[in-house]
Amino acid sequence: MIDRYVFLAILIALVVTWVPRVLPFVLTKGKSLPPLALKFLRFLPLSIIFALTLSSVVDERVGNFPRFLPIETLALFPTFFVVLKTKNILLAVVVGVAVTAGLRFLSGF
Structure with a gap:
């Protein structure tokens, strides 16, 4: 069984790498720069x-x-x-x- 600490670290790493890549697209969707x-x-x-x-x-x-x-x-x-x-x-x-x-x-x- 996977340790909860390792699972939490993987989830945090996912959020930290995913947010800066996706957030700009979400914030500028439908808007002109x-x-x-x-x-x-x-x-x-x-x-x-x-x-x-x-x-x-x-x-x-x-x-x-x-x-x-x-x-x-x-x-x-x-x-x-x-x-x-x-x-x-x-x-x-x-x-x-x-x-x-x-x-x-x-x-x-």
Whole structure:
């Protein structure tokens, strides 16, 4: 039988992760946002993708300068090429993973 403490922790984690993702949709349903807010929101997907991409190709350690990971950085070029040509994010992810795996295999990691 599951412990009540663990069950309560899981429920709290569910609420904490679910509310910030769903609440904005609930609050703005049927309402129009000001033009300044819409202009700001247009840049969010690009900013999020850039932050995720940069965090995956840069190795940061306390006390050292950040450095680019060579294999992951090389995999960016074909991935971005696929995104620019096809505008298909799923295909770009598949290409990025495949190129990274191929480069790691060829380099002996």
